[in-house]
Amino acid sequence: MHAATAWPDTLPSSTPPAARPLTPTESHTPDSTAEAAVRRTRTHRQARPARRSTSAVQTQALTGKQLGQPLVENSGAVYTVTCTRLDGQPIAVTGAWDGTVKIRDVAIRRHIGHALTGHGNCVSAVACTVLDGHPVAVTGAGDGTVLLWDLNARRKLGQPLTGHTAAINSVACTELDGQPIAITGANDNSIRIWNLTTHQQLGQPMTGHEAAVYAVACTELDGQPIAITGAIDGSVRMWDLTTGQQLGQPLIGHTQAVYTIACTTSDSCPTAVTGSSDATVRIWDLKRGKSRLIRTGRGCQALDIYASYLVCGLDNDIAVFAIPTSLQ
Template sequence: MHSATSRLASGGRDHTVRIWNVATGKQVGAPLTGHTGAVMSVAFSPDGTRLASAGFDHTVRIWNVATGRQVGAPLTGHTYPVYSVAFSPDGTRLASAGDDGTLRIWNVATGKQVGTPLTDHTYPVYSVAFSPDGTRLASAGDDGDTMRIWNVATGKQIGTPLTDHPGTVQSVVFSPDGTRLASAGGADKTVRIWDVATGRQIGAPLTGHTGTVQSVAFSPDGTRLASGGHDKTVRIWDVALPDDLPRAVCAIAGRSFTLQEWQQYIPTEPYRPSCPAH
């Protein structure tokens, strides 16, 4: 959903994309048609003027929200269904994840692929997400090493895969401040939160779902996390961090902890500089 315009987008097995008015629940305009297979993912651009969609026809498409018309030709390159799309925070790039085990980054203005596909995944990739500053990508899929973080500029993987989920990971999302990553599990039916700086899991898995967890999303202030799954429930979790922790560390140590010190003394919290920069 794009909050500035109060619109919601959906994609379905009928090969269409639809836009809805959140206040009235009414469909806005006619369905957006062009896909020749089920639509698996939709995403608004940050300014709300564009909508990206991806699906079983192996393509990614970009739409003009105001007119409902497709912008340019379909983005092609994936050799199997495309499961997830995400715009960069500045709206200039679009990332896609597919059943071919690759991630691809596209120039939104030109429709051209940027660089070569990111290929370390060995099985389908189900979810992709940009960090809030646009410098990193997170991806999750069906392989044994299920979550990876990438440097957008170089296309290189950062660190080692995050592997505590015993099976498929269906969804990943960065927290609004970029310090945490949330993931939704398939086989283990759990939600997990990770420290982006260290790659370590924060706290115990969040349990309660009785089926595969399909999607996770942070609240704008990062204090709540929503999850939805095959058990037909949506759950909201309190994931607020202690705001006074960095200030307390600064007062005690007189300086910011190094990453290594933070890992040693506060391993359950994501790394944050303790003292204001001078």
């Protein structure tokens, strides 16, 4: 990437010809062919307006055609979902309003085992990682607690991780010095780092946001692990996970709440994509702190990147946008 290259103000908001928005009855969660596209999609969030009343979980491919029948819940509305693999099979892990965590086989569209219980409030965030060679889920709840779950044994691991004083809105997993960690953002305006092996908080809370932290994602910048966070005040911040310090000034551009973040690489440059209730998505060059703009027409509550497509949750629809291969 050349620093002297002009940075266009906006990208077209039209979707590719084959990528029409999906209707509310079609889907909000992935099947095995598209799990990477929407594995961090959350169907509800703490302190956000409800976006659908159904408590069914549905599957779809990027063609826009729903696959099979909905996975019908028998409990509260699904609040958050992520995808991973268990014994080589694609699964979805969901958190619900009633405080339960459920595992679903995406291929056969059935629940695996019983509902996992332990949270005393709605499960508002979930991410998956590997701990001691075993797949685990990390969940955050409306009561500010974090729990770890052994997905093979389908049981809780240890005691709740406590420290947040308000609802957790987001969680992301990565490694720090070879150790698996989770990063959580909450309504107490803070971000916390958790060592998943010792179940201990690392360092002090990362503070700087002046409003609730809604979104967290992880990537690397100059070979160092960093977190990208978005808040209800529209600001986006970068954090050095080794030192726990903020990197540079906030990334300013959104005018309303930042609900969702995904990270990728463009021209070997670390890139973050943020979705906001201001009806825009921004693609950030993290080295330069500049962004390109996609006008979505409606607030973007969830997004992820699949191949060269950006998959966005817009109110009750899912829309797919072509993203540039270069950020020049």
